[in-house]
Amino acid sequence: MELTQRLGDKIAIALSSLCVIHCLATPLILIILPSLGALVADNHEMFHQVILFFVLPVGVLALWAGYRHHHNLSILLIGLAGLGLLLIAAFFGHDYFGETGETALTIFASLIIATAHVRNFQSNQIMPTGDCHHD
Template sequence: MGQLTVPNSRIDHVAMGLSGLCLVHCLATAIMLGLLASAGGFLGQPIIHEVGLSLAMILGTIALGRGAMEHGFVLPTAVGALGLGVMAGALTLHEGGNEPLFTMVGVGILALGHRLNFMAAE
């Protein structure tokens, strides 16, 4: 039976999309919590943040690792690893405070790593 292979560029696209959804989630939650505290209750649940961020970190690690093995460039992986580190650090912070800021910065850096990874594969 043949092995299912997914092109790395597709994983990068999915990971970039997930990063974008994460950013939208963070911004929407902050806006909703600011305007209507009760309306943002569901999106503000810690489990949503933890699961989404963990999934983004897993996909990011897979995509960047595969990209480095395929094209041999280290820069996309290094940039992405910095973003993953910031995201992991955000998971250790208490909800509220600086946690959303660190999450958004980490997601942005990771998205840049995915973009560099995608460009290096072309």
């Protein structure tokens, strides 16, 4: 389970970073290369759906494995809150907050998720396996 958590945290951090890069780079690419606008616009929602397909299970699995190891509920709740915000951004962000609001919420959620996974990973490194507290 420890390997699952460490690998899951690393993958989740990478996916969260990819999400932030996508949100920040897409408008810049559209400004620099407006001819790509149609291609990006058509695949924008698909990118969110594909990334969520990976982010949700990997994130939940890594956070849960970490919680079972270190029993720090705040890390688990912060990560789940970030995942919840990411779901809201993906499914309702554009309709309720507009393009800018959706982007801001997605970046905010991704940073929360990455922070939770960094803390999850660090907690695993700090607490040796033999020092686990099992309830």
